Amino acid sequence: MNKTKIDWCDSTWNPVTGCLHGCEYCYARNIAHRFGGFTELEDTDLDYEKICESNIAEIEKPLKYLNDKGKIGKSAYPFFFKPTLYRYKLNEPQKWKKGRNIFVCSMADLFGSWVPDSWIEEVFKACEKAPQHNYLFLTKNTDRYARDTTYQIF
């Protein structure tokens, strides 16, 4: 979970990144392409065929990235802007004890038509496990948001 300069929230949390809306002005796509990719330094249990077929990805643990200075770190966007669920990030809000206003999926549209129902359910369950926070969602697909949630739309 990251602190942010966005003045209407305290933090961003991105258990899902990537978006297929294709807006020309998208800032998130630029960031994901600038800092994306990963280096396969160890065996992974990724099913590449499934990822290519479905055009979405799910990962259980961070993938490593070797930068041009020879440093190894976690890849923030291993599949660039391809919609990706990072299951290892789902427990992050629980680690923040003090309540915050959290912008959920600032690097995605969680309610895009391509997002599996199971991803949304997993994110909501993670929110329920850390009720000390306020969770803010932004979407271009308000119909799905309204259908999938009992939360109020502002």
Ligand code: SF4
């Ligand atoms: S909806 Fe948002 S994240 Fe998706 S392409 Fe448009 S600006 Fe980018």
